[in-house]
Amino acid sequence: MVLDTTPAGGTLAGLGRFCFRRRRLVLLVWVVGVLAVAFAGFGYGAAPDNDFSGGDSPSAKAQQLMVKHFPEEQGDTLTLAIRADRGIDDPAVRRKIEKVVARLAGSPVTGPVTSPYQDRSLVTRDRRIARTSIPLSAKEVEKSEVKPLVDAVKEASDARVTLALGGYMAEKAETPPQGPAESVGILAAAVILFIAFGSLVAMGLPMVTALLAIVGGLALMKLVGHLVPAPNFALTFGAMIGLGVGIDYALFIVTRYKDGLADGADPESAAAEAIATAGHAVLFAGTTVVIALMGLFVMGQRLMTGLAVATSLTVLVTMIAALTLLPAFLGFTGHRINALRLPRRSSRRDGSAAARSPKRLTLAERWARVVQRRPLIAALLAGGALLILAVPTLSMRLSQPDASVQPRDRSSCISYEILAEGFGPGYGAPLVFAAEIDSEDTDLGPVAAAVAGTDGIAHATPPRVSSDGKAATFVAFPTTGYQDEATADLVHRLRDDVLPGTPGGERVLVGGPNAGTIDVADEVGSRLPLMIVVVVAMSMVLLIALVRSVTIALQAAVMNLLSIGAAYGVLVAVVQWGWLGTALGFPAAMPVTTWTPMMMFPILFGLSMDYQVFLISRVREEYARTGDTREAVARGLARTAKVITAAAAIMIAVFTTSLLGPDVAVKQGGLGMAVAVLIDATIVRMVFVPAVMELCGKANWWMPGRRKPGSSASVPLKVEEGAGV
Known part of the structure; x- marks a missing residue:
């Protein structure tokens, strides 16, 4: 099929042309705007809020009562733990312990400290193990002030006595920063883009666009935190999601732009067409993720609402950057988009007649035809595999990580x-x-x-x-x-x-x-089904409006639910059951962190809908041209397989790098989302979708009030060009 190279029209095309022509102005506005927001956000943004209490739960009411009537007991405390195999009364051991207690008592951030030698209740009967509490003198103590105390106590340990400092602030002070995780994710994404595009310039545009947008998005998150507080992991999560979707959105548009140039369009027309087509899909994709995230409002938890707002801001900024900043960059590159190429054998375009001939079928198209020969068996195998993977979900337990699940050292x-x-x-x-x-x-x-x-x-x-x-x-x-x-x-x-x-x-x-x-775990468990219903319903309405098919929307909802359920199951098996947990960086078997499943669901449902649209819209284009569902599915899969695979690989790489970080809760979220994207891009897109669509036949295009499939009225507006990737 030869793409139409006539200038694209419409609002999005006009936006693309404006940004292309006024590229210097657009770039200047973006750079100045991001610098200004970054200065304000990172300099004067709100501090994170990790207080998950509140509400009407019994524990929240108990806390309110304690704050009101026992205010003197509400400060943070540290706990000194002591173990001496020969007993704490050994003279050398006692000198060591008393020296450490004096060091803790003399700190400007601590209150009075009771020595275990002054209170027998602080020592076990065999006198081998002792403890004491160290109150922090100030209500707000920075972890940088506690870290020297943690180090001093740990360094005091020797072969005769082991000393360790525990408590929330000690745990927080000892947790290292996220480290190289994001950098590794960026590097992995760059490698995948370079392999996919074969050009350093084409690789660089999505990377620069996404990174600039992420800086602005994260700074906005901190500013909005003054109005809607978010927990400390919101920045890490926002960076992870923003990097993944930002690169993916730019990937779709750059690919469409390259297609336009290859079909003979001039750079400006190719950029306008890319924004009008792939940009339309990006607009839908970003909107879907944001709407799905808004489903967290149903949970009724203040910090989850803050997390939803904060993460949505990052997605919105990356989406706007893809629609405005990227066409400006395309204006600077023009035909040089393929500069600095990776040496490779030349190949025919997938859309050419030769590529679609029986002798030159692509691997993806040949695979689709294999699935279509036995669609019922393929659907049963795919569905059965997803259900088996989802079985551990039935035993999921929710909790918050404590000291017992931290690294052993x-x-x-x-x-x-x-x-x-x-x-x-x-x-x-x-x-x-x-x-x-x-x-x-x-x-x-x-x-x-x-x-x-x-x-x-x-x-x-x-x-x-x-x-x-x-x-x-x-x-x-x-x-x-x-x-x-x-x-x-x-x-x-x-x-x-x-x-x-x-x-x-x-x-x-x-x-x-x-x-x-x-209490929080019980509340999440009771409200999670409601959130799932709300997110699925809102996303289905949006998908029906885009693809004009109730059948496809239902297929997408069911398949997405199955893939997310399977991801939950793998998460439970690794984290809670301990299967390969140590190899993946989890120090011990532990319950799933309370916020992980409710945060995973809206994000994954939104991302899964994105891939569904990129695939189905191309299938819809082929069906509108041929009226043959089998051919449309095979060709649609062939036309989108490469870019969806690259997009999924980027997401998996970004999410997987969270395993390199120190936060076990963030690791759980990254692992679960990486598994879900892998399942979605393989079992669902490569097996389930072609098998189910083959079984449904013309019923795929059913829409109440529409004339029979194949008639001109049954073909929607050219939204499907948004999948031109």
Whole structure:
């Protein structure tokens, strides 16, 4: 099929022509704008907010009560863990411990420190393991102020005594920066683009466009954080998503531009046509991802809303850059888009008659015809494989990473292991019980006794009354750890059975970090199905409007759900079951991080819809020309296989590089999305789509109110040219 080289019309074509002609002005506006936003965002942007508490959960209410009536206990604390095989009373060991305690007490960021030699409750019976708490004097302490303390304690360890500092701030201070992960992703994307395009210039345009857009997008994220707070991993996640979609969007447009030049169009007309066609698909793609991300609003969690807004900003900026900055760059390159080429054998265009002849079928077209000969078997095999991969999803557990799942050489992890050995694994998972009381004479002793006698509780502290006499609290320590499923079951049993069945217990709230994590996980589990329904419904409406087919929209929704389910299953098998977990950088088997599945779903559904559009729109173009679904599917797959493969490879490379970073939660998200894109680009696009479309035949193009397939009224506007990649 010979592409029409007449000048493209419409708003997007006009935008492409304007940016091409006014390329110096467009480039100047982008550079100045990004520099200004970067200066404001990175200099005066909002600090991240990692407080996932809040709302109406019991743990949130308990926290509010503690803040109100026990404000003196709300600061962060560090925990010094000590293990001495010969006992802490050995003279040399004692000198070492007292020196470290004095060093911690003398820090300007710490409060009074009680030596384990002054309080026998801080030492185990065999005197081998001890602990003490170090309060931080300021409400806001920077991790750079805590890092010297962590290092000093760790360096004090020797063959006779092991010392380690734990606590949230110690863990945060010891976590290294993301490091080279993004750089490796950029390098991998550059290599893939160079192989796909065979030209350094063609490779460079998507890279520069995406990187400039990401800088602006990340800076905007920090500015918007003043209005809608986002957690600290939002920047890492935004950079990862922005890099992937930014390069992909530019890839589609540059490929379409090269096609236009090869068909004889002048550079300006080729750029206008690329923006009017591939740019239309990019506009849909970016809008789909943003709409899918807005589905996170349904979760009703403040920080997830902030994460959705922040990530959407990066996607929007990269999309706008592809539609405006990229055609300006094309104006500078013109016919030199293929300069600095990689030596390779010349080949005929896929769209030529020779390429479509039986003797010169492309590999993708030959594969499509193999699938079409046995479509039912292919569909069953593909669907069965996805369902098998999705099976582990049924056992998914959600939690937040704690010290127990950090790398074994981290001080926070060593501290956890020492305390678990000496005081039980539940020492790091305390449950805080709090209640408002009528007077100081109100006795919560029976409630504390009932809690202490519950199976799964190691011991409970005596109740304490607040200084204003209006609240009381006590702490109980489970026999199981933070990440254990038994701990979550214990919290539910205390709330559902023990407290309601004890006089005065009905007004007692169960809180603390552990209970808070359990409440968030329960809330996510209950709201996730609603978010999935909302995201699928909104995306289907958008896809129906674009491709004018209810059948294809339904196919896309079902296939995307299956591929995401399979990705969830692989994530559970690796992270939670521990299959290849160590090889992939996960120090220990752990539950899936609470926010990972709800963040993965909208992003992956949006990206999957993108690939569906790039493929189906080309199939729709071939069907409009021939009226033969089988030929349309085979040729559409052949015309898009190379660029979709390159786009998917870029996404996989970018997401996989997150495994090089230190944050286990971000690693989980990157692994899950890389697996989902791999499944989508192979099993779904190469097997499931051609098999199902072959089975559906002309029913693929069904739309209520449309005349029968093949008639002129059944052919939509030339939206499908957006897949000209």
